[in-house]
Structures are given as C-alpha cells and as structure tokens.
Amino acid sequence: MTARPTYSPLFDFLAPSIVTSRRLHTSPPSPPPIDASPPTSTPKNASPPPPLTPSQSAFLDSALRVNQAGELAAVLIYSAQNPLLIKSHPHLRPLMKHMYDQEAGHFAFFNTLLAKHRIRPTALYPVWTLAATALGWGTAFMGREAAMACTEAVETEIGGHYNEQVRVLLDWVEKLEERGEGVGEELGGLVEALRRIRDEELEHLDHAVENDAKEARPYELLTEVIRGGCRGAIWVSERV
Numbered sequence: 001m002t003a004r005p006t007y008s009p010l011f012d013f014l015a016p017s018i019v020t021s022r023r024l025h026t027s028p029p030s031p032p033p034i035d036a037s038p039p040t041s042t043p044k045n046a047s048p049p050p051p052l053t054p055s056q057s058a059f060l061d062s063a064l065r066v067n068q069a070g071e072l073a074a075v076l077i078y079s080a081q082n083p084l085l086i087k088s089h090p091h092l093r094p095l096m097k098h099m100y101d102q103e104a105g106h107f108a109f110f111n112t113l114l115a116k117h118r119i120r121p122t123a124l125y126p127v128w129t130l131a132a133t134a135l136g137w138g139t140a141f142m143g144r145e146a147a148m149a150c151t152e153a154v155e156t157e158i159g160g161h162y163n164e165q166v167r168v169l170l171d172w173v174e175k176l177e178e179r180g181e182g183v184g185e186e187l188g189g190l191v192e193a194l195r196r197i198r199d200e201e202l203e204h205l206d207h208a209v210e211n212d213a214k215e216a217r218p219y220e221l222l223t224e225v226i227r228g229g230c231r232g233a234i235w236v237s238e239r240v
C-alpha cells in the first residue's frame with residue numbers, strides 16, 4: 001500500500017506506520033465469545049491500541065478490496081436480474097428491491113472505506129463487472145428458481161468469507177484485550193459493520209431458499225459453478 005497523508009482519524013488502522021503518534025482512544029474489553037460485540041467506549045485503565053502490524057494492514061487492504069469487488073458484483077447481479085424477474089414474477093418486486101438496496105448499501109460502505117484509506121480496487125474490476133452482469137442476466141433468463149439459486153450460491157460463499165474476516169478481527173480484539181489495550185473505535189466499528197453485512201448476506205441466502213432456489217435445474221451444476229466462480233474471484237481479487 002502506498003504512503004498516505006495524515007488525516008483526521010487519530011488511529012489509521014490501515015496505515016499504522018504514519019500515525020504512530022496519533023491513535024484513537026481505547027475501549028473496554030468485550031465479552032469473551034468470538035461473536036461478541038466489540039467494545040465501544042474507553043476503559044480508564046486501558047492503554048491505547050498499538051498500530052497494526054504490516055501483515056495486519058496487508059490483510060485489511062486485501063479484505064476490503066475483495067469486499068468492494070464482491071458488493072459490486074452483487075449490485076450488478078441484481079441489476080441484471082431484476083427487470084426480467086420482476087416482469088415475470090411481480091410479487092418478487094419488494095424482495096428484490098430489499099436485497100438490492102442492502103447490496104447498494106454494502107457497496108457504498110466499502111467504496112467509502114477504500115477511498116478513505118486509499119486502497120486500490122481490484123485490477124479486475126472490469127472483468128467482474130462483465131461477469132456479474134452476465135451471471136445475473138443468464139440466471140434470470142433461466143428462470144426464477146435459477147436466479148434464486150444464484151443468490152443462494154453467492155451468499156453461501158460470501159457469508160463464509162465475511163465470517164472468516166470477522167473471526168480474524170475478533171482474534172485481534174481478543175489479543176488487544178489480553179494485553180490490556182483498547183481496541184479503537186475504527187477497528188471496533190469495522191467489526192460491527194462486517195457482522196451486520198454478513199448477517200444481511202445470510203438473510204439473502206434464506207430468502208433465496210424460501211423462494212425455491214433448490215428447485216432450479218440443474219441445481220447442483222449451477223450452484224457448484226457459481227460457488228467455484230465466487231471462490232476464484234475472491235482468490236484473485238485478494239491478490240490483484
């Protein structure tokens with residue numbers, strides 16, 4: 001990641017090397033369960049959080065880049081699916097709008113983070129744009145069940161992906177707490193946001209299954225191909 005100028009957040013968790021003297025205040029330890037809410041206020045006896053290590057910064061750069069690419073794809077899939085799907089099945093309009101709106105919110109969230117921390121988007125942004133649009137259009141053309149199977153497959157992979165990120169960040173939180181150090185509002189806020197987004201993706205998965213995703217034909221082939229594509233896209237976007 002390239003060097004960036006100092007800016008208002010006191011603790012730039014993505015570029016600790018340039019903000020070693022400016023950190024957010026600390027916050028109290030969270031309860032021990034791995035999925036516990038991160039702390040949100042400052043304990044009197046906690047020391048400020050240390051800057052992230054280079055490997056932690058690299059992890060977050062990579063994770064946020066993948067997340068932005070994934071949310072771009074989600075927005076484009078629904079954008080391509082919705083006209084066909086809603087025309088054939090008008091009763092799906094509220095559900096499709098609800099899921100689209102949530103994806104648009106996720107995309108905006110990661111766009112803001114990438115811009116704020118000057119993380120470059122994946123170099124394959126144009127490729128994912130085309131692929132996601134084609135996937136959305138193609139599955140909608142195959143029918144309602146295939147469109148829902150697409151959502152089920154994508155959200156299965158993406159939900160697991162977000163879950164892994166939450167797990168890593170909560171491990172950092174736990175280690176900070178063990179050392180009596182605060183977590184910082186920015187890292188704590190990111191954990192909270194990732195958990196909320198993960199839960200919304202899993203809600204989409206449930207909606208898809210409730211709307212006959214498993215009736216798609218050929219269900220196994222379709223979902224395995226899409227899930228494999230998601231894993232490949234994540235792997236590549238983490239690197240380029």
Ligand SMILES: [Fe+2]
Nearest residue numbers: 071074103106
């Ligand atoms: Fe999303």
Ligand SMILES: [Fe+2]
Nearest residue numbers: 074155201204
């Ligand atoms: Fe989603």
